[in-house]
Amino acid sequence: MAAASFKGSLGYWDSNQLCELSPYWHPPSPEWIKLNVDASLSCNYNGGIGGVFREYCGRFLGAFGIKCTHWDSSQVELLMIFSAKRFIQDWMYDFKGITIEGDNKNIMDLVQEIFNKKFVFKGHSQMQDFSFLDGFNQVLFHFVNRKSNKLADFCANYARSFDLFWDVLGFNEVPPLFVSLLKEDSLRSSFT
Template identity: 45%
Template sequence: MEGVGGVMRDDKCRFLLAFGADYVHWDISQVELMAVYYLKNIMKDWMYEYQGVMIEGDNFNIIKALQNMLKKWKIKEIRDDRLSFLKNFNQVLFSFCSRECNKLADICANLGVYNSFIWLDLLDVKIPPSFLYCLKEECDALGLF
């Protein structure tokens, strides 16, 4: 069993939410793709107020496939309900990042195997210290606090 997970931030890298859920599949690339598709299930109305969205992933092939799909969308209308929520944004960017830079999403995916969750508030008592510590390390590295 694998988990899908991720972290949403605004354009200033401020925490918006984190999520995790279990997902059974033998192909790790499919699991990575499901993390992107899962976003549709957790989008909140207030999130659509943002002009754009950047989705980062540590699987180069999946990010490349999503970039190619996005190019085809711009040329002609392609309907994929799993990604239809992206049409609500003026700008969509799929970006590859190394696994080392994707630690928070990895923590969320590993926790999602045991219990699905959505954290909207960093003061939530259910958030484990390992997640908060990793978030603090990232923020310190970026000079955000």
């Protein structure tokens, strides 16, 4: 295993994952919301993009998934950030900020650079349009452990078959496994 430096601490990498990252989901700062995002791509180019919104008390705000077809997993991972603009509601801008988390370090670093205008895609202006985030006072991008991103992963994999948008958990269309994973995250986040 290769050793790497990450934010001043020495850690070990395994499949683009730093072993020292917390395996548990943590709520955002008070009066913030968090969006966990993920993408999934099969060998037949069948893909899905997923995300889950929660607020600082861990309360579920919504989940989405978009079916897509693509050959490049990095492009699908990048599209997951920009797909969020379809699901951000006006009332979400009342929060102090948004934290966007994903489990692909390279993509999260790239998106942060694009957002900070330190990187420009030539010929891909739609990949630079972060105007949908302008309504937030602050925007943070974080790389997280794959285990703490289970709900977004679930949505991305589910979306390989069906588009989804869930903002209420009481309906039959929300799979029981999703609700179970959400409860597990909520219980763990209250004790960590």
